[in-house]
Amino acid sequence: YQVDWGDYTNTGWETLGGEGSQISHSWVGTGSKQITVTVRCAEHTDADDEAGHSITIADETLSDPTLTGPDTGGNNINYTYTLSAESSAGHELQYWISWGDGAPEPDIDWTSFGDGVTSVQHSHAWPDLGGYEIYAKVRCATHQTILKDVTLWVTLWDEYIDGVTLHGPTSGYTGQTYTYKISGESSWGHALEYAVCWGDGECSDPP
Secondary structure (H helix, E strand, O other), rough: OEOOOOOEEOOOOOOOOOOOOOOOOOOOOOOOEEEEEEEEOOOOOOOEEEEEEEEEOOOOEEEOEEEEEEEEEEOOOOOOEEEEEEOOOOOOOOEEOOOOOOOOOOOOOOOOOOOOOOOEEEEOOOOOOOEEEEEEEEOOOOOOOOOOEEEEEEEOOOOOOOEEEOOOOOOOOOOOOOOOEEEEEEOOOOOOOOEOOOOOOEEOOOO
16 A cells, blocks of 8 residues: 555555554644545556545644732742643643742743643642742643743732621520621631620630
């Protein structure tokens, strides 16, 4: 058999296996390619037949990377971020992340997503309050000139308590016990304590 790949190249004549043969090819240019295979008798070469197959070749692209995770918080707290991207050709990806709190690095150490993996997670804690830009790059491991980047701005504030509420009965009788619900939230996600003054001179210490 001989295969014409539709890009001005062919295999030359090869021996066809008893149960058929497998053959591989990669194209440089994009567009529609018409593959033609000619099969002939090895002894009587004028006895032949052919079959065709078409394939459309496109340039590989990367989806726009996404970087998700908290964009506010506090210092010295680990926050987890998810970096996601995908190759249109299904190729393995590599990534690099700068957390914005170190000196610029001229040499980038690329890390593999893993075979068939399209997202990775990493955690980081910043030592000081302030604003930081997370900067990530993603590239194709096979065709390393195909790459994209993504940024996420993170602001770290002093901790504050928000959303404090107190719910319960607004009227009652002496000598009876009434239950109230207390809620609130730390901007840093910390556990909270509470103390209650009942308006009759009695106050509780935090539990």
